[in-house]
Amino acid sequence: AQSVSQHNHHVILSEAASLELGCNYSYGGTVNLFWYVQYPGQHLQLLLKYFSGDPLVKGIKGFEAEFIKSKFSFNLRKPSVQWSDTAEYFCAVRGDKLIFGTGTRLQVFP
Amino acid sequence: DSGVTQTPKHLITATGQRVTLRCSPRSGDLSVYWYQQSLDQGLQFLIQYYNGEERAKGNILERFSAQQFPDLHSELNLSSLELGDSALYFCASSVGESGTQYFGPGTRLTVL
Numbered sequence A: 001a002q003s004v005s006q007h008n009h010h011v012i013l014s015e016a017a018s019l020e021l022g023c024n025y026s027y028g029g030t031v032n033l034f035w036y037v038q039y040p041g042q043h044l045q046l047l048l049k050y051f052s053g054d055p056l057v058k059g060i061k062g063f064e065a066e067f068i069k070s071k072f073s074f075n076l077r078k079p080s081v082q083w084s085d086t087a088e089y090f091c092a093v094r095g096d097k098l099i100f101g102t103g104t105r106l107q108v109f110p
Numbered sequence B: 001d002s003g004v005t006q007t008p009k010h011l012i013t014a015t016g017q018r019v020t021l022r023c024s025p026r027s028g029d030l031s032v033y034w035y036q037q038s039l040d041q042g043l044q045f046l047i048q049y050y051n052g053e054e055r056a057k058g059n060i061l062e063r064f065s066a067q068q069f070p071d072l073h074s075e076l077n078l079s080s081l082e083l084g085d086s087a088l089y090f091c092a093s094s095v096g097e098s099g100t101q102y103f104g105p106g107t108r109l110t111v112l
Helices: none
Strands: A003-005 A010-014 A019-021 A024-026 A032-038 A044-050 A056-058 A064-068 A073-078 A087-094 A098-100 A104-109 B005-007 B010-013 B019-024 B031-038 B042-050 B053-057 B064-068 B074-078 B087-094 B107-111
Touching (some): A003 A087, A003 A098, A032 A064, A032 A073, A044 A064, A044 A073, A098 B042, B010 B019, B019 B087, B019 B107, B042 B064, B074 B087
Parallel strands (some): A010 A104, B010 B107
Antiparallel strands (some): A003 A024, A019 A073, A032 A087, A056 A064, A087 A098, A087 A104, B019 B074, B031 B042, B031 B087, B042 B053, B087 B107
16 A cells, blocks of 8 residues: 655754655555645645656755655755744655655744 | 635534535646645545546545536535534645646635
């Protein structure tokens, strides 16, 4: 069965700290991978996506993610977070259907 | 702004009632998806329509139903509402049957 897990439920960082949010999935076939962000009180917005090609994907607002097929992972990274990055981050995987992880709440303090 | 619109923004109703949520997809998108987001269940996929036809079903209760009209807008009908149905309901759209999904602003439903 297809599944996706986000290990970090709540992450607290200071501005300028580096960020890495974990995402692992299970599925036997080809997958498409996504990271969405939900700012407080707003709807989900697409940060980045991976369909094929270069496994290092660059998204908006300085975010990037790396698809490591052997580890079934698609971790989200940002070298230096800002207060405005405070939001909830969702990893999503599409195998035979699109499934979202439970989300990681990121709080960035100035 | 993703181009997906949802109405109403907020809805407050009582248990046992029926409500209809509306979604207009981005121009050119043929697929519409419905999701429920609650604190305890997270983001749950409910149902997908593509060009007027049901394509996929997720964790949608029998009390809930949806349809997509010829102009491609979609409605989600929730009936015999229970307290536990209080949640954010998101609509998303994509160009094809399995393209990148773009989300609307959501409808916050409160059942009292």
